[in-house]
Amino acid sequence: MVVPPWPVVASFAAAGGTALLVRYLWRYRGKPGADWFLASLSAQATWSLSYGVALVTFAEPMRWALEVLSWAAMAGTGVYFLAFALAYTGRGGVVDRARVGFAAFPALVGLIGATNPVHGLAWVDFEVVRVLGVAGATYDMRLWALLSATGGVLLITVGSLLLFDTVVSYGPLYRREAVAVGLSTVPPVAAVLAWLHGVGPVPELSFVTVAFLPHVALDAYAFVGSDMFEFHPATRRVGERAAIDDLGAPVVIVDEQRRVVTLNGAAERAFGVEKAGALTRPLAALLGEEGADPAEAETATVQSGGRRRVFTVTTTPLTDAGGTHVGYTVVFQDVTDERRREQRLGVLNRVPRHNLRNDMTVVQGFTEAAAREVDDPAVRDMLGRAESKAAELVALGEKARTVERVLDSDPRAERVELADLLATVRAEHVGAADANGGRVGTEGTAADEGAEGATVTVEATDAAVTADPAVLQVVVGTLLENALEHAGEAPTVTLSAERRDGGVAVTVADDGPGVPAHELDALSAGAESALEHGSGLGLWLANWGATALGGDLSFDTREGTRATLTVPDGEKREPTGES
CATH class of the missing domain: 1.20.1070.10 (Rhodopsin 7-helix transmembrane proteins)
Structure with missing residues (x-):
C-alpha cells in the first residue's frame, strides 16, 4: 500500500x-x-x-x-x-x-x-x-x-x-x-x-x-x-443601539468637550435638528443655550417648532473598557406638561384653600354669634348645623395644609422612641398626658379619658425606629383621629408598637364598626372616583405618609379596626438630616 x-x-x-x-x-x-x-x-x-x-x-x-x-x-x-x-x-x-x-x-x-x-x-x-x-x-x-x-x-x-x-x-x-x-x-x-x-x-x-x-x-x-x-x-450591540434609538426620550452622546457625537431620533424631533447637521456641534449651541452647558444643569428650556419645552437633564459619564473618561450620555425628559399641570394645581390648590380657611372662619364666627341672638329652637338648630359644617370645612383646610407641609418637606432620619411619640400623639388628641393624672394600667401603659368618653391606651416597650419623626407623628395622629371620630360613642382605642421583621409595626386599634369598605377600596385603587370615594383626607394622608416613610399601611376590620403602619428600620444608616 x-x-x-x-x-x-x-x-x-x-x-x-x-x-x-x-x-x-x-x-x-x-x-x-x-x-x-x-x-x-x-x-x-x-x-x-x-x-x-x-x-x-x-x-x-x-x-x-x-x-x-x-x-x-x-x-x-x-x-x-x-x-x-x-x-x-x-x-x-x-x-x-x-x-x-x-x-x-x-x-x-x-x-x-x-x-x-x-x-x-x-x-x-x-x-x-x-x-x-x-x-x-x-x-x-x-x-x-x-x-x-x-x-x-x-x-x-x-x-x-x-x-x-x-x-x-x-x-x-x-x-x-x-x-x-x-x-x-x-x-x-x-x-x-x-x-x-x-x-x-x-x-x-x-x-x-x-x-x-x-x-x-x-x-x-x-x-x-x-x-x-x-x-x-x-x-x-443591537440591543444597546435600539435602547437609544427606540427610547422615547431624547438622548445625546457628547465627548469631553460637550460636542455632539450622536443623538437618537427623539432628540432630532425635540430639538428640530438633523443628525448630520448636529454632529460635532456644541450641545449648548444645539439647544440654543447661550453660554450655558446643558450637561451641567438640572433643566433645559428649548424653543423648537414654535413651542417652548422644558426638559430635565440627566448626565452620565462615559468610560471606555480601560476606565478612561471619553464623554457623557445626556438624557432629556420632557416635563413641560407636568410643570404646567403643577402650576395650575398649585394655584387651584392654594387659592381656594386660603379662601376656604379665612372665609369659613368668618362664617363660623358669625354663625356662633347669630345662634346666641335667636330664641327660636329651630333656627338655633339650623345655625348649629351650619356652624358644625363650617368647623368641618376649616378642619379640612387645616388637614390639607398639613399634607402639604409634612409630605412636601425635606425628609429627615432621626432615632425615634415610639413610646414617647405615641404618648405625644395621645396628648394632642385627648388632653395633656400626665402620667400622674391619667389612669395607670399595666406596666408601660397609661390611659386618659377624653374625646367624649374615649379611652386611649398606649402600649409600647423600648421599640425605636430611625425615620422622619414629623411624618411618623402625623400618620399615627391621623389614624388616632380617624378612630376617635368614627369608632362610635365612648370608644376604646389602643396605640401600640413592636419590633417586627427588621422594622417596627405601629398599630391603632379601636372597637368601633370598622372603616367602610368603599374608603379602603379608594385607597387600593389609588384614586378617588364618583362611586368609590373617601369621606375626607385622613386616610389619604395616612397612606401617603406611610409611603413617604418607605413603609406600608394595612387595615383589619374584622373586629373593629386595626390600622397597622409597618416602617423599616434605618438604624444602620447614618441620619441624613435635611436633604
Whole structure:
C-alpha cells in the first residue's frame, strides 16, 4: 500500500475536518453570522480538497485549473470570515449593504484566474515542478494576484480584530471561545504570508492547507459543545443601539468637550435638528443655550417648532473598557406638561384653600354669634348645623395644609422612641398626658379619658425606629383621629408598637364598626372616583405618609379596626438630616 506524501494527507485531513465542522454547525443556520461562517468553512474545505488533489496532479492544464479553484476558495475563505465577524458582533448592517460584493468577490477572483491566459493579470510563467514527491507549482504573481492574496489576509485580520474587540467589551461570556476563533486564523494567515513572500525551504508549495489543521481544531473547541451561536454579541450591540434609538426620550452622546457625537431620533424631533447637521456641534449651541452647558444643569428650556419645552437633564459619564473618561450620555425628559399641570394645581390648590380657611372662619364666627341672638329652637338648630359644617370645612383646610407641609418637606432620619411619640400623639388628641393624672394600667401603659368618653391606651416597650419623626407623628395622629371620630360613642382605642421583621409595626386599634369598605377600596385603587370615594383626607394622608416613610399601611376590620403602619428600620444608616 502506497502512503500519500504528508502534505497531501494533511490537506485531505483539513478538508475532512472542516467538512465535519460544517455538518455540526449546520443546525445554526439563520443565526447572526452563522451562514457566513458556514460559507467560510465551506470555502476552506474546497481550498484544502482542491489543493490536496493538485498536489498529486502533474498534468499542467489540470494542475493549473486546480490552482485557479484554490485561489477562488482562498478569496471566499477571507471575505466570508469578515462577513461572519461583522454579523456575529452586531454589525450586520454593513454586511447587508455589501452582500452582493461579499458574495461576488470569490467568483471574480476565480474568473480573473480562469481568464489569465488572455490578459495575464494574475500570474505568468506557470510551471509544475516535483518537490517532496508532490506536484508543486511556480509562477510569477502579477498585481491582481498579490492584491487578492494580500486583501484576503487583511480581511481575515480585520475579522479577527472584531472578535477580539468583542472579547474585551462583551465580558466573560464565551471569552475563551471567541479568543479561540480569533487565534485560529493565525496559522493559515502566517502560512499565506510565508508563501506570498517565498519564505521557507520549499517555496514551490503552499502549506496553508496544513495550517488549517490547528485552525479547525481551535474552531471545533470554540463551537462544538457550546452555544456560541445561541448567545452572541449581536444581541447586546443591537440591543444597546435600539435602547437609544427606540427610547422615547431624547438622548445625546457628547465627548469631553460637550460636542455632539450622536443623538437618537427623539432628540432630532425635540430639538428640530438633523443628525448630520448636529454632529460635532456644541450641545449648548444645539439647544440654543447661550453660554450655558446643558450637561451641567438640572433643566433645559428649548424653543423648537414654535413651542417652548422644558426638559430635565440627566448626565452620565462615559468610560471606555480601560476606565478612561471619553464623554457623557445626556438624557432629556420632557416635563413641560407636568410643570404646567403643577402650576395650575398649585394655584387651584392654594387659592381656594386660603379662601376656604379665612372665609369659613368668618362664617363660623358669625354663625356662633347669630345662634346666641335667636330664641327660636329651630333656627338655633339650623345655625348649629351650619356652624358644625363650617368647623368641618376649616378642619379640612387645616388637614390639607398639613399634607402639604409634612409630605412636601425635606425628609429627615432621626432615632425615634415610639413610646414617647405615641404618648405625644395621645396628648394632642385627648388632653395633656400626665402620667400622674391619667389612669395607670399595666406596666408601660397609661390611659386618659377624653374625646367624649374615649379611652386611649398606649402600649409600647423600648421599640425605636430611625425615620422622619414629623411624618411618623402625623400618620399615627391621623389614624388616632380617624378612630376617635368614627369608632362610635365612648370608644376604646389602643396605640401600640413592636419590633417586627427588621422594622417596627405601629398599630391603632379601636372597637368601633370598622372603616367602610368603599374608603379602603379608594385607597387600593389609588384614586378617588364618583362611586368609590373617601369621606375626607385622613386616610389619604395616612397612606401617603406611610409611603413617604418607605413603609406600608394595612387595615383589619374584622373586629373593629386595626390600622397597622409597618416602617423599616434605618438604624444602620447614618441620619441624613435635611436633604
